[in-house]
Amino acid sequence: xxxxxEPESGWWKKLELDCRSFLExxxxxxxxxxxxxxxxxxxxxxxxxxxxxxxxxxxxxESRFLLNLAGAxxxxxxxxxxxxxxxGTNGGAEAWRSTGLFASPGQNVIIEVPxxxxxxxxxxxxxxxxxxxxxxxxxRRPAVVTRRFAIDKERIPVSRAERSPYFIGGKTxxxxxxxxxxxxxxxxxxxxxxxxxxxxxxxxxxSMDDPHSLELLWNRxxxxxxxxxxxxxxxxxxxxxxxxxxxxxxxxxxxxxIMIQWGAIQDIIDLQYIKANGTWGAIHExxxxxxxxxxxxxxxxxxxxxxxxSVYVHxxxxxIPRHKAHSELTAEQRKATIQQYLRNGAKLEEWTVWxxxxxxxxxxxxxxxxxxxxxxxxxxxKPGLSSNNTDKMNLWAxxxxxQVQKNLxxxxxxWGWPVKEPSLPEWSHNPMLKYT
Numbered sequence: 298x299x300x301x302x303e304p305e306s307g308w309w310k311k312l313e314l315d316c317r318s319f320l321e322x323x324x325x326x327x328x329x330x331x332x333x334x335x336x337x338x339x340x341x342x343x344x345x346x347x348x349x350x351x352x353x354x355x356x357x358x359e360s361r362f363l364l365n366l367a368g369a370x371x372x373x374x375x376x377x378x379x380x381x382x383x384x385g386t387n388g389g390a391e392a393w394r395s396t397g398l399f400a401s402p403g404q405n406v407i408i409e410v411p412x413x414x415x416x417x418x419x420x421x422x423x424x425x426x427x428x429x430x431x432x433x434x435x436x437r438r439p440a441v442v443t444r445r446f447a448i449d450k451e452r453i454p455v456s457r458a459e460r461s462p463y464f465i466g467g468k469t470x471x472x473x474x475x476x477x478x479x480x481x482x483x484x485x486x487x488x489x490x491x492x493x494x495x496x497x498x499x500x501x502x503x504s505m506d507d508p509h510s511l512e513l514l515w516n517r518x519x520x521x522x523x524x525x526x527x528x529x530x531x532x533x534x535x536x537x538x539x540x541x542x543x544x545x546x547x548x549x550x551x552x553x554x555i556m557i558q559w560g561a562i563q564d565i566i567d568l569q570y571i572k573a574n575g576t577w578g579a580i581h582e583x584x585x586x587x588x589x590x591x592x593x594x595x596x597x598x599x600x601x602x603x604x605x606x607s608v609y610v611h612x613x614x615x616x617i618p619r620h621k622a623h624s625e626l627t628a629e630q631r632k633a634t635i636q637q638y639l640r641n642g643a644k645l646e647e648w649t650v651w652x653x654x655x656x657x658x659x660x661x662x663x664x665x666x667x668x669x670x671x672x673x674x675x676x677x678x679k680p681g682l683s684s685n686n687t688d689k690m691n692l693w694a695x696x697x698x699x700q701v702q703k704n705l706x707x708x709x710x711x712w713g714w715p716v717k718e719p720s721l722p723e724w725s726h727n728p729m730l731k732y733t
Contacts, residue, residue, distance in 0.1 A: 310358070312362065313361065313362045313431075314431065316337060316362075317441070319333065320337070361436055361440075379398065379458065381396055381397075381398075383396070385414075385419075387533075387534070388533060389533040389534050390533075390534060390553070391553070392534040392535075393422065393425070393537065393554075395463065395487050395489060395494065396458075397460065397461050397463035397487070398458035398459065398460060398461060398483070399458060399459045399460070399461045399483030399484065399485060400423045400424075400458055401458070401459055407452050408421055408452070409451060409452055410448055410451055411451075412451055414448055415448060415449060415450060415451060416447075416448070416449050417448075419448040420445045420446060420447055420448060421445065421446045421448060422443060422444070422445045422446075423443060423444045423445075423446075424442050424443035424444065425443065425485075425496050425537070425539050425554060426438075426442050426443060426539060426541040426556070427443050427539075427554065427556075428541065428543075428544045428545040428556055429441055429545065430543060430545060432545075433543075433545070436543065437542045437543040438541070438542050438543055459481070459482050459483045460481040460482070460483060461481055461483035461485055461486060461487065461499070462478055462479045462480070462481045462483070462486035462487075462499050462502055462503075463478065463481075463486065463487050463489070464478070464486075464487070464488045464489065464502075464508045464512075465489045466489060466490045466491060466509070466512045466516075467491075469508075471507075471509060474508065475506055479499075479502055479503055479505060480503065481499075483499060484498060484499050484500075485497070485498060485499060486498070486499040486501070486502045488502070488508055488511065488512070488566070489535075490512045490515045490516055490519070490535075491512075491516050491519065491531070491535070492515075492516070492519035492520075492522075492523070492530075492531065492532040492535050492536065493515055493518075493519050493535055493536045493537070493538065494535050494536070494537045494538075495515075495537075495538050495565050495566060496537065496538070496539040496540065496554070497540045497562050497565070497566060498540065498559070498562075501562050501566060502566065505566070510568055511566060511568050514568060514571065514572075514614075517614045518580070518610055518614050519532070519536070521609060521610045521613050521614050522580070522583050522584075522587065522606055522610065524609075524613075524670070525587075525605065525606055525609045525666065525669065525670060525673070526587040526606075526673055527670050527671070527673040527674035527677065528587075528677075534553070536553070536554075536555065536583060536586060537553060537554035537555065538554060538555045538556075538557060538565055538579060538582075539554040539555070539556055539557070540556075540557050540558070540559055540561070540562050540565075541556055541557070541558070541559070542558075542559055543558075544556040544557070544558060548560075548561060548578060549561060549578050549579070549581070549582050550582065551582040551583075551585030551586050551603075552586070553586075555579070555582045555583070555586070557578075557579070557582075561578060561579075564576045564578055564579050565579050571615070572615065575611050575615055575617045575621075575622050576615075577607050577611070577622060577623055580606050580607040580610045580611070581603055581604060581606075581607050582603075583606060584602070584603030584604060584605065584606030584607060585603045587603070587606060588602055588603055589673075589676060589677075589680070590680075590684070591676045591680035591681050591689065592672070592673070592676050592689070592693055593689075594686045594689055594690055595686070596649070597645065597648050597649050597653050597686075598653055600649065600650045600653075601649065601650055601651070601653035601654040601657070602653075602654075602657065604654050605654075605657055605661075605669065607622065607623070608622065608626075608658070608661075609666065619658070625651045626651075626658075630651075631651075631655060631658075634651050634652050634655055635652075635655060635732060636732070638652045639732050643711065643712060643713035644713060645713045645714070645715070648712065648713055656709075656712050657669075659708075659728045659729070660697065660705075660708075662728075663701075663724070663726060663728065664700075664701045668697060668700040668701055671700055672693075672696055672697060672700060675696065687715045690709070690714050690715060690716060691715075691716050691717060694706055694709045694714065694716045695719060698719065701724075703723065703724040704718065704719065704723045704724060705724055705727075706718040706719065707723060707724070707727060707729075708724055708727045708728075708729055711727075711729035711730075711732070711733060712729065
């Protein structure tokens with residue numbers, strides 16, 4: 298088949314989005330809707346659903362159209378009998394509550410809920426791979442693979458549920474896990490610990506004999522994440538990390554949930570691998586989720602200050618020093634980073650990622666972690682009023698100087714910060730003096 302050319306390819310993409318939006322209407326009592334719905338169903342049945350494997354993504358516009366038309370979790374309606382208890386307490390942002398069940402495509406079940414849950418904001422969600430891949434040119438899965446149903450009645454039709462391998466820290470019986478739970482048939486498994494929930498393909502946990510040891514490590518990691526952030530040890534909403542065959546951007550990305558590629562699964566569930574090599578990427582994304590606008594200076598610090606959590610966790614929990622935790626943090630590489638930045642004139646527009654992180658690492662090596670923890674706590678109650686980078690950088694320099702009772706403004710100036718000096722004793726061990 299001849300490849301489509303512009304503007305035809307653009308028309309197909311528009312048609313794909315329009316068809317998906319149309320199917321979301323679910324106007325089953327409307328003859329026009331059901332007629333077109335049947336037409337689209339017949340189209341997919343005749344053409345067939347494109348098949349793909351890892352390493353061989355869908356590339357053609359026509360195949361992409363068919364995949365996305367057929368690929369959303371079906372809106373089939375209705376039967377199953379499992380009684381569930383779900384913790385409905387939530388004092389913060391939107392939070393998911395796992396059921397340990399998997400909705401099988403094309404089969405039916407009904408969820409019955411107490412009347413007190415009807416029309417008060419609760420929803421049923423099928424799937425957890427929430428990245429929308431509509432803007433990507435190549436697809437390794439349908440663009441949208443999750444679906445939500447509002448709980449607006451006591452009986453909610455969704456798709457048939459199978460039991461998933463589901464480990465809940467402090468609740469799941471170790472013997473039952475080894476003998477039966479890890480072999481439950483659903484293709485996705487969840488490991489729910491105190492402050493984080495990991496979702497991975499079931500094949501990756503079938504041979505996991507001791508999830509409790511992994512739980513203990515993740516509990517320590519998340520305790521350290523909260524410690525540096527100066528937040529309560531018990532998260533208001535546990536973080537989530539979800540593996541997917543394809544995500545919307547990068548190797549991993551932050552958010553709720555944090556999304557990771559399949560190739561990174563060992564970074565979150567392989568206990569021996571984590572102990573030996575660390576898990577920089579996962580903590581990097583958890584660090585993103587701790588960043589606050591009041592002490593971040595976009596676009597400079599976005600991919601830098603989150604790495605403070607990576608350094609903290611690797612050293613405090615995994616006993617991996619920073620120079621081994623990441624190749625950019627060897628003494629030689631750090632020195633080269635500083636020298637290159639200064640040779641270029643210490644321009645703020647070049648103060649990003651590892652160069653930016655170096656500023657904070659020098660402060661940490663000079664004064665320890667305590668000033669950071671106290672400052673992060675201070676910012677929660679007194680975030681500052683300005684959203685201007687210059688004002689925010691001056692406020693950070695002032696507050697850090699006050700924490701350590703040293704005038705750090707010459708230090709920040711050496712890094713190219715637009716700061717004005719206060720009257721405090723100068724930091725005599727300023728590591729940037731040897732470069733001036």
